[in-house]
Amino acid sequence: xxxxxxxxxxxxxxxxQNVTFRCDPISEHxxxxxxxxxxxQGPEFLTYFQNEAxxxxxxxxxxxxxxxxxxxxxxxxxIQRTEQGDSAMYLCASSFxxxxxxxQYFGPGTRLTVT
Amino acid sequence: xxxxxxxxxxxxxxxxxxxxxxxxxxNSASQSFFWYRQDCRKEPKLLMSVYSSGNExxxxxxxxxxxxxxxxxxIRDSKLSDSAxxxxxVNGDSNYQLIWGAGTKLIIKP
Numbered sequence: 001x002x003x004x005x006x007x008x009x010x011x012x013x014x015x016x017q018n019v020t021f022r023c024d025p026i027s028e029h030x031x032x033x034x035x036x037x038x039x040x041q042g043p044e045f046l047t048y049f050q051n052e053a054x055x056x057x058x059x060x061x062x063x064x065x066x067x068x069x070x071x072x073x074x075x076x077x078x079i080q081r082t083e084q085g086d087s088a089m090y091l092c093a094s095s096f097x098x099x100x101x102x103x104q105y106f107g108p109g110t111r112l113t114v115t
Numbered sequence: 116x117x118x119x120x121x122x123x124x125x126x127x128x129x130x131x132x133x134x135x136x137x138x139x140x141x142n143s144a145s146q147s148f149f150w151y152r153q154d155c156r157k158e159p160k161l162l163m164s165v166y167s168s169g170n171e172x173x174x175x176x177x178x179x180x181x182x183x184x185x186x187x188x189x190i191r192d193s194k195l196s197d198s199a200x201x202x203x204x205v206n207g208d209s210n211y212q213l214i215w216g217a218g219t220k221l222i223i224k225p
């Protein structure tokens with residue numbers, strides 16, 4: 001399968017714990033995006049990488065959230081001291097750097113439940 | 116006012132009917148527009164980009180009205196498999212940042 005992959009698919013954690021998610025983009029894509037989606041809402045932008053550089057981070061994003069893409073391939077999203085409000089689907093997407101770069105392709109997501 | 120607004124539905128439509136959704140956006144400087152489809156508990160998948168001149172892909176037609184700042188999606192001869200949530204997407208202040216509507220739920224009934 002050459003699509004975007006994410007691990008784990010599901011994560012249940014207790015409030016206050018740290019969690020880390022991984023995203024492997026489509027191999028030719030140099031842009032990688034993280035989103036959060038809650039029930040009945042569209043995806044909410046969290047952050048964006050071009051190669052290994054994190055070029056933008058949502059102003060709404062708490063400093064408990066951090067993302068890395070150390071070699072410009074896979075990326076990790078870490079949430080420290082999780083809160084119940086962090087429960088959501090975390091989606092990763094990737095795209096090319098071309099004139100059609102805005103067409104993003106999504107992974108299956110990691111569903112986080114904070115108890 | 117939300118940056119991208121959609122009627123949440125659900126739209127309950129008989130199989131074979133034609134259905135249309137609209138979406139309005141607030142940023143007049145937006146240049147990129149898309150429709151994504153999302154099945155229940157699945158990731159969004161790109162349905163089609165929306166071009167200024169309008170575009171068609173099989174049973175699906177997308178239109179852009181810049182003056183009124185809305186985008187439309189028309190589905191003809193609807194199939195049971197068209198049942199999904201349709202998300203309207205517009206670029207934000209930067210071209211790579213996409214702003215998503217909350218989606219319109221479509222249910223096609225036999």
